[in-house]
Amino acid sequence: MVLALFAVTAVGAGTAAGSPLRAPAGTQWVVGLETGGASALLADLRHKGAGVRPLARLRAVTVTGGDRAGLIAALREHQAIVAYLEPARERHLLAEPAEATDPKTGRPYAWAQFAVGARAAIAAAGGGAPGVPVAVVDSGVDASHPDLAGRVLAGRSVGGGDQHTDEAGHGTFVAGLIGATDGNGIGGFGVAGQTPLIPVKVSDSGVVSSVDLAAGIVAGVDAGAKVINVSIGGPQLAAVEQSALNYAAAHEVLVVASAGNGGDDGNPIEYPAAALGGPDGGWGTGLSVAASRPSGAAASFSTHNRFVSLAAPGAGAGPCTEGVHSTVPQSALLWSGGPCDRTFITHGLGRYAYGEGTSFSAPLVAGAAALVRQVRPQLSAAQTADVITRSAHQTVGAGWNEYTGAGVLDMPAAIELASRYDLTAPVLSFSVSEGRGAAQVRASADDRSVSGQELAGGVSLELSYSRDGDAYVPLAAAGLGPFDQAYAVSVGQPLWFRARACDRNRNCVNQTAGPFTGAGPGTVAGLRSLEFLRVSVLSLGIRKCRAASRGCLRLAWKVSPAGAGTVRYSISVGRIGAAGLLLRRAGHASAGRRVVVDLPLRRGLVCGRLLTRIRVSHAAASDATRRYLTLPACQRAVR
Numbered sequence: 001m002v003l004a005l006f007a008v009t010a011v012g013a014g015t016a017a018g019s020p021l022r023a024p025a026g027t028q029w030v031v032g033l034e035t036g037g038a039s040a041l042l043a044d045l046r047h048k049g050a051g052v053r054p055l056a057r058l059r060a061v062t063v064t065g066g067d068r069a070g071l072i073a074a075l076r077e078h079q080a081i082v083a084y085l086e087p088a089r090e091r092h093l094l095a096e097p098a099e100a101t102d103p104k105t106g107r108p109y110a111w112a113q114f115a116v117g118a119r120a121a122i123a124a125a126g127g128g129a130p131g132v133p134v135a136v137v138d139s140g141v142d143a144s145h146p147d148l149a150g151r152v153l154a155g156r157s158v159g160g161g162d163q164h165t166d167e168a169g170h171g172t173f174v175a176g177l178i179g180a181t182d183g184n185g186i187g188g189f190g191v192a193g194q195t196p197l198i199p200v201k202v203s204d205s206g207v208v209s210s211v212d213l214a215a216g217i218v219a220g221v222d223a224g225a226k227v228i229n230v231s232i233g234g235p236q237l238a239a240v241e242q243s244a245l246n247y248a249a250a251h252e253v254l255v256v257a258s259a260g261n262g263g264d265d266g267n268p269i270e271y272p273a274a275a276l277g278g279p280d281g282g283w284g285t286g287l288s289v290a291a292s293r294p295s296g297a298a299a300s301f302s303t304h305n306r307f308v309s310l311a312a313p314g315a316g317a318g319p320c321t322e323g324v325h326s327t328v329p330q331s332a333l334l335w336s337g338g339p340c341d342r343t344f345i346t347h348g349l350g351r352y353a354y355g356e357g358t359s360f361s362a363p364l365v366a367g368a369a370a371l372v373r374q375v376r377p378q379l380s381a382a383q384t385a386d387v388i389t390r391s392a393h394q395t396v397g398a399g400w401n402e403y404t405g406a407g408v409l410d411m412p413a414a415i416e417l418a419s420r421y422d423l424t425a426p427v428l429s430f431s432v433s434e435g436r437g438a439a440q441v442r443a444s445a446d447d448r449s450v451s452g453q454e455l456a457g458g459v460s461l462e463l464s465y466s467r468d469g470d471a472y473v474p475l476a477a478a479g480l481g482p483f484d485q486a487y488a489v490s491v492g493q494p495l496w497f498r499a500r501a502c503d504r505n506r507n508c509v510n511q512t513a514g515p516f517t518g519a520g521p522g523t524v525a526g527l528r529s530l531e532f533l534r535v536s537v538l539s540l541g542i543r544k545c546r547a548a549s550r551g552c553l554r555l556a557w558k559v560s561p562a563g564a565g566t567v568r569y570s571i572s573v574g575r576i577g578a579a580g581l582l583l584r585r586a587g588h589a590s591a592g593r594r595v596v597v598d599l600p601l602r603r604g605l606v607c608g609r610l611l612t613r614i615r616v617s618h619a620a621a622s623d624a625t626r627r628y629l630t631l632p633a634c635q636r637a638v639r
Contacts, residue, residue, distance in 0.1 A: 029063045030055075031075070032083035041078035048074055062088065098188030098325055098352070105322045109344075109352075110188045111294060112177075112313035112324040116364055118191035121371055121411035122182070128193025129374035134178055134366050135220030135228045137213070138171030139206065140164065141199035142329040145172060146350045147180040147187045148197070155199035156219040159212045163201040169332025170206060171199065173355055174231050176327030177363040178370075186349045188325055191411065192367030195374075198223045202232075206334070210238035213272070217244040221253050226373055229366035230257040231359035233270035239581075241272055245285060254373075254381040255286035256366040258358035260303030269305050277307035281400030283506070284309065287369075287385050289362040290404060291315050296395030298403035302358055309385065310392045311404040314361035316354070323356030368411045372418045379418065383505060391417045422449045422456040425507040430499040432513045434520030438527050439489045444482040445501035445509075458504030465530065466496040469514060473617065488529045489518040495530070533567060534560045535614050538594065545598055552598040553583060559616050562592025567616045571597060576609040589616075 033041075042061065045052050050066030063071065075082055098110035108114060122128060133153065143152040143164040152175070155163040166172045175190075179197045182189035200223070202208050202216040213232060220228045228248060248255050259277075260270030276286030284307070291302040291314025298304065299315035316322030320340035328335055328343065328351050335341050335353045343353040365388060372387050373379060379387065391414040392407030400406055430443045443463060449455040460480055464472040465487075475485075489495045496514030538556040545552040559567055566588055573583040583599045 028088040030060055030084075030086050030088055031063055032060045032085070034081045034083050035059075037078065037081045041074065041081060044074040044078065045071065059083070096182065096185065096187060096189050102322075105316060105318070107294065107316075109325040111316075112360075112364065113189060113191055115294065115313050116191060116368070116409045117412040118189070118364075118367075119182075121191070121368065121415045122193035124412065124415040125193065125371040125374050129195040129370040131377075132226040132370040132373045133196045133198050133224055134192065134370050135198040135200050135223060135225035136171055136175050136178070136363075137200045137202055137216040137220055137228060137230050137232070138166075138174055139168040139203050140166035140171045140201040141175040141197060142166045142169075142172040142327075143199070145176070145327050145329065147184070147327050148172070148175060149181070151175075151179045151181065151195075151197050153196050153198050153223075155201070156216075156223055157201040158215040158219055159202040159204065159208065161201055161204050163199040166329050167204055167331070167333055168206050169328045169334045169353075170231070170359065171201070172329050172332070173326045173334075173353070173360065174229060174363045175199070176352075177324065177360060178229065178367040180327055187327065187352050190367060191364050192370045195367065195370045198225050208232050210234075210241050214238070214240040214244035217241075217255065218247055221248050221251050226253060227366050227369045228253055228255045229363050230255060230272060231357075231362050233258055233260045233273055235268055235270065237271040237275050242275060245272060245275060249285045249381065252381045254369050254384050256362050256369060257286065257288055258362040259288045259290045259305075259308050261291075261301050261357050261359075262303050263299070263301045265301075267303055267305070269307070270303055273303075274305065274307040277309040277405070279306050281309075281389070281406055283382060284385065285382065287362075287365055287388060288405075289358060289365045291356070291358045291361040292395065292404060292408050293317055296404075296408050298396065299356070301356075302361075302403070304402040306402055308402055308405040310365065310389050310406045310409060311395075312361040312364040312409040314358050315356040320356040321354050323354045324360045325352060325354055326360070327351070328353045365409055368409055368414055371411065372414050375415055376418045376421060376423070378423050379421065380506070383421065383423075384418075386505065387418050387421055388414055420453045422454045422503065422505050423507060424449050424453070425509040426459045426501040426503050428461075428499060428501040428509045428511055430511040430513070432497050432516060434489075434516050434518060435486070435522050435524035436520060437488060437490060437518035438486045438520075438524035439495055439497070439516040439518065440484075440486045440524055441497050442482075442484045443499045447503050456503040456505035456507065460502050462500045462502075464498050464500075466498070466514070467493065469496045471615075472496075472498050473615075486524045486527050488527045489516045491517045491519075533591070533616050533618070535616055536560065537612075537614070540612060542601070545600055551601045553601060553610075553612075554596065554598050555612065555614075556594060556596045557614060558594050559589065559591040565591060565618065567591050567618045569595075569614060569616045571599070571615075572613050573599065574611050576611055582610070 048066045048070035051064045053062045102109050140163050157163040175197050178190045178192050180188050180190040200216045200220050202212040257273035259273045262268050273288035277288030278284030287309040288307050290308045290311040291299040292311040293315050321342040389406040393410045394407035396404045426445045426447045428445045433440045445459050445461045447459045463475045466472045494515035494517045498512045500510045502508040570586040572581050574581045589595045
């Protein structure tokens with residue numbers, strides 16, 4: 001019986017024949033034991049020169065060394081208490097091949113993921129962000145890549161073709177940096193763990209129209225993404241793209257975009273990134289991401305300007321064949337014969353490559369944003385961006401700069417900050433009491449937080465007033481401290497008041513009161529009068545522009561009283577039910593005089609109901625009026 005067991009286990013161990021005498025030298029055996037009599041067997045095995053180590057609580061011992069013939073004889077003699085006999089089989093840690101050191105660079109292939117602390121952040125976030133999908137608005141994502149299996153959702157296509165194919169390879173590379181599977185022993189790993197990916201295909205070739213990019217952003221929002229990665233850019237910002245960014249912001253979806261790769265070529269400002277990052281490190285509606293090298297320095301090609309939010313690894317220390325490492329399809333145009341073509345077809349079970357550019361910095365930040373939103377779902381999109389930038393570690397000087405922004409992405413620090421980020425609005429004290437012909441306005445605010453969280457501080461108090469309860473304008477005397485002032489009111493000129501207190505984290509509280517007509521008892525001293533400017537719309541319509549073969553929206557209006565002098569005006573025109581503005585104009589005009597403004601329309605048809613808003617102001621006086629223009633039929637903007 002024992003010899004039969006030896007025969008089976010030897011074959012299982014990969015020996016050339018069934019006999020245990022032909023098993024590889026040095027084989028370690030595991031002997032399972034029945035109850036009773038084991039001590040005699042163990043003593044006999046040791047007597048034959050074998051090393052015997054009991055396995056606690058497993059009713060088994062390991063046997064190494066000794067004379068083979070003597071071991072077989074001992075096992076045969078005590079075969080009644082031998083439950084099983086098997087070789088110790090080799091196992092391996094499930095390390096990713098990309099964790100190995102690239103002999104050409106001396107760094108791990110996945111150095112970028114290690115540089116931002118991805119593994120620690122994923123663990124702190126519980127393994128990833130399954131409830132925070134990231135949309136990859138790009139050239140598609142190869143859903144058949146073995147390192148992306150199970151991570152790629154249905155997605156959308158607005159640029160033609162199947163969103164689950166990727167001829168260029170760009171989108172698959174971006175997707176791998178976010179969501180390549182960790183722990184499967186294949187290739188590399190993404191920075192966002194189990195976070196699902198939504199592919200939104202906007203291009204087959206790498207050239208993307210502003211229309212398709214805008215449609216792709218909207219499609220990502222509608223597909224349920226909480227973070228959208230846009231590794232796409234170009235000069236100027238199209239109005240349709242701004243409308244798409246507004247749509248994402250209105251739905252609390254964070255858009256992360258690459259800053260651009262023109263740092264060595266004139267350094268042009270690229271969009272949509274520059275429309276997302278706040279100027280000089282301030283708050284924006286999204287994040288603009290520059291590229292850094294392993295040293296933390298900004299890559300020379302990385303576009304730098306006042307809109308850069310932060311940096312993330314996007315280039316190696318040498319040529320682009322030593323950049324960041326990620327997934328590519330079996331056939332990828334961007335890695336076929338070009339200067340960066342260094343692919344690893346046998347590197348794991350899929351195909352991998354190096355690449356460089358801010359296109360590959362942005363997805364590292366997008367993945368980090370998904371984990372941050374997983375840790376604190378209450379964070380707004382703008383607050384998520386604030387967490388990412390505040391937690392970055394600066395590698396170029398101190399404070400914000402146009403090359404690395406707030407610093408290089410630090411994912412564990414972002415997760416830690418998110419867990420204690422102050423989400424409690426200030427306490428606002430606001431009251432308005434009426435006297436005879438007056439309204440007394442009092443307001444103050446104090447910051448607050450909860451135990452275990454930071455105190456954001458920096459509370460600002462804003463006060464505004466309205467004469468119709470709809471359009472509010474600031475009070476000239478409003479400031480940061482307590483407010484106490486009386487204003488003249490009457491039945492003919494009622495007032496509404498609004499107070500708003502916000503802390504440094506943009507946690508805000510609002511209160512509104514009114515209307516007040518001065519019908520209260522008693523007199524009030526120290527009254528101030530708010531002079532009201534009145535806007536009268538004299539005419540509004542579409543006609544041929546004065547000096548061009550285009551259609552214009554012509555608006556004629558005037559401001560009273562005439563003695564108000566020079567006023568500042570702003571005009572905005574939008575279409576009812578549509579996001580964004582069609583037209584915008586600002587300037588100065590003289591009160592009491594007829595003002596005619598021609599607002600050129602884009603070429604094409606103008607349909608629907610337009611809403612025109614005019615706001616005029618000077619000193620403490622302000623007014624806003626709205627006027628609807630209903631077009632009976634579509635009118636052509638080119639005559």
